[in-house]
Amino acid sequence: MIFTELALHLFGAVMIFAAAMVVTIRNPVKAALFLVLAFFSAACVWVTLEAEFLAIVLVLVYVGAVMVLFLFVVMMLDINLARLREGFGDYLPIGGLVAVLLVVEMAVVLHAPEFGVDNMPRPEPHGADYSNTRELGRLIYGAYVYPFEIAAIILLVAIVAAISLTLRRRPDTKYQNPAKQVAIRREDRVRLVKMPSAPRPDADRETPT
Amino acid sequence: MGETLVSLWNLVPGWMQIGIYSLIKITIIVAPLMLAVAYLTWLERKVIGAIQIRIGPNRVGGGWGLGQPIADALKLLFKEIIIPSNANRFLFIIAPVLSITPALAAWAVVPFTDSLVLANIDASLLYILALTSMGVYGVIIAGWASNSKYAFIGAMRSAAQIVAYEIAMGFALVGVLMVAGSLNLREIVLHQQGGFWQWYFLPLLPLFVVYFVSGVAETNRAPFDVAEGESEIVAGFHVEYSGMTFAIFFLAEYANMILIAALTVLMFLGGWLSPFPFAPFTWIPPLFWFLGKTVFVLLFFLWFRATFPRYRYDQIMRLGWKVFIPVTLVWITVIGVARFFTPFGSFFT
Numbered sequence: 116m117i118f119t120e121l122a123l124h125l126f127g128a129v130m131i132f133a134a135a136m137v138v139t140i141r142n143p144v145k146a147a148l149f150l151v152l153a154f155f156s157a158a159c160v161w162v163t164l165e166a167e168f169l170a171i172v173l174v175l176v177y178v179g180a181v182m183v184l185f186l187f188v189v190m191m192l193d194i195n196l197a198r199l200r201e202g203f204g205d206y207l208p209i210g211g212l213v214a215v216l217l218v219v220e221m222a223v224v225l226h227a228p229e230f231g232v233d234n235m236p237r238p239e240p241h242g243a244d245y246s247n248t249r250e251l252g253r254l255i256y257g258a259y260v261y262p263f264e265i266a267a268i269i270l271l272v273a274i275v276a277a278i279s280l281t282l283r284r285r286p287d288t289k290y291q292n293p294a295k296q297v298a299i300r301r302e303d304r305v306r307l308v309k310m311p312s313a314p315r316p317d318a319d320r321e322t323p324t
Numbered sequence: 325m326g327e328t329l330v331s332l333w334n335l336v337p338g339w340m341q342i343g344i345y346s347l348i349k350i351t352i353i354v355a356p357l358m359l360a361v362a363y364l365t366w367l368e369r370k371v372i373g374a375i376q377i378r379i380g381p382n383r384v385g386g387g388w389g390l391g392q393p394i395a396d397a398l399k400l401l402f403k404e405i406i407i408p409s410n411a412n413r414f415l416f417i418i419a420p421v422l423s424i425t426p427a428l429a430a431w432a433v434v435p436f437t438d439s440l441v442l443a444n445i446d447a448s449l450l451y452i453l454a455l456t457s458m459g460v461y462g463v464i465i466a467g468w469a470s471n472s473k474y475a476f477i478g479a480m481r482s483a484a485q486i487v488a489y490e491i492a493m494g495f496a497l498v499g500v501l502m503v504a505g506s507l508n509l510r511e512i513v514l515h516q517q518g519g520f521w522q523w524y525f526l527p528l529l530p531l532f533v534v535y536f537v538s539g540v541a542e543t544n545r546a547p548f549d550v551a552e553g554e555s556e557i558v559a560g561f562h563v564e565y566s567g568m569t570f571a572i573f574f575l576a577e578y579a580n581m582i583l584i585a586a587l588t589v590l591m592f593l594g595g596w597l598s599p600f601p602f603a604p605f606t607w608i609p610p611l612f613w614f615l616g617k618t619v620f621v622l623l624f625f626l627w628f629r630a631t632f633p634r635y636r637y638d639q640i641m642r643l644g645w646k647v648f649i650p651v652t653l654v655w656i657t658v659i660g661v662a663r664f665f666t667p668f669g670s671f672f673t
Contacts, residue, residue, distance in 0.1 A: 118339045171450045179457025
């Protein structure tokens, strides 16, 4: 028990450190990498809270796919680091105000009696054979199947909308048609020409005597 | 002597005992794995040599060249690690570590036999998928931290390729878990009991092919090795790496190859089960079947490399997005419809 608590605090500390580095470090690539670390520590925290399925999905989706694309973009940006520091003082009061507001809001919510130990007791720890993947599947595809399907359709519509908004047809773009490339035969490309062979004028000199 | 050892052991606190046990188990898995990686390079040279009518390694350690991998490892150990000027020193060093860690950590949930598994966790299939998707960071960071154009191009190609093929791979695994009804690798194998005609490669044939080819692409092996592309970008993401840092990338690639082969065996070829469920075949220990099948699948990796020329980059993207993903989606639908609306449902269980 003491070990899992130690692990929880360790992962939490790493997560807070990484999150702080994301917003303070100057190099955007390093900031993105710290964000990866923050996601990963969050997944570790969830594992200690018996939410293995969500933890693995967090790693799979955010660390494995979203952040890779994010890094992909950030690495290709040509950013002038000196210009990034300009105006830091101007934005500091506003940023600080937003941060303080967020902390106060969270404190108010978490200290409310509705979230106290009396109303929300610590859940009973489950045995080793408890499968929270199966439980989650039962809830999503059983009790909440219609909200889940509606959410899926909304996401699909959003994807189609996003793609159609960014899709620009450029008539001058050249591209290959792989089907045509595969279907090509030798006769389409090579033409063998038969020429009548005439004896060269100096042919008789080369014949061995 | 024995009693004092036992009493000493009892003095160790409980959680530390678990830790020591786990460390021993991890060593038992990783040490043979490293040896297997070393001898896979030897096998690769021998097999490709045979395909190309050459001899392959034949000097170090006898006529079979069995000492060659050891000699190579020693050579790489003693070479200098050169860090390019203006490279990001920390990220440059940590990139190979990031690429080998997931390759080794994924082995924690691989069941070698019915009982021989380090961690028999419930969502082991998802765990493997999550960890293999982490491997791309080693490549991207290596390419960026090297401060080299070629390395960066290699990293970009690799990132796009791995993201594309991971989706097809994930969908192929969805088919497996639909048929098996479990995310646990051990249970997936146990569902395939009763001879090779019960293994999942038959009902899931399209997914089997997609998974294996995606696996070849995920490990950046030929014919999908545009991330290295010697003829265009020298050696891709690890062009600036030398000595042990290069060796770690090499180890990671081969460890991933063995992992993909082992997963293919577990999910589609019946894991440790013998192909015929009757007498002379069931006498052979299950571990032998598992290792034998893994080596069989690994031979395909080597055969591909000797046979196919490297794909063009747009062809790789087209294959991943426009062929594999639709194929997996269609087959998942086929499985679902067949199981619930047609009399052929028992074929897909």
